[in-house]
Amino acid sequence: DTGVSQNPRHKITKRGQNVTFRCDPISEHNRLYWYRQTLGQGPEFLTYFQNEAQLEKSRLLSDRFSAERPKGSFSTLEIQRTEQGDSAMYLCASSLARGQGNNEQFFGPGTRLTVL
């Protein structure tokens, strides 16, 4: 257990439905990342927050995707009008900004989304 939690762990939905995932990072970590991982591939970066500010979004993050981190603590990732191609593992990671030293990312267990 890294201290990063994600809920739900599994989500099955029908095409066209909206889904929302939650990530709770390690409490003192001010940086939060979302990644997506499809079968047999490494994780792909989606977006990054420093505190409550969303500072970078990947081109993978289409306009059907939105992420928030309203108080700089937990984050949500919403997918609207889901498509079968959205089926993947959605991973959240957090890290602590430090001037020196390793700023390794700690990953949660992921939310596996299946779109039927």
Next chain:
Amino acid sequence: DAKTTQPPSMDCAEGRAANLPCNHSTISGNEYVYWYRQIHSQGPQYIIHGLKNNETNEMASLIITEDRKSSTLILPHATLRDTAVYYCIVRLFSGGYNKLIFGAGTRLAVHP
């Protein structure tokens, strides 16, 4: 970030050393080599990182060639629990954030 090349799969006998290679021939002078691993159904886990000197921690050792174009992650006494996908990542190290760019990694199978 520089691109990395890893073999898709490797085998190792339990109790033996596992040596996982990584090529990063386009690495620049201020880029670090990071290793993460991902055990089945879990999120990736940080293992170790280095710039040009060899590094060792409680999990593994990292050997970086003098020209920094390749590196080897060494698990000195592999156990069945080390079966995982291992990712070699080259990235800038700074106080600022850096997204991780994962390749396909090396799938290590440790067998009895």
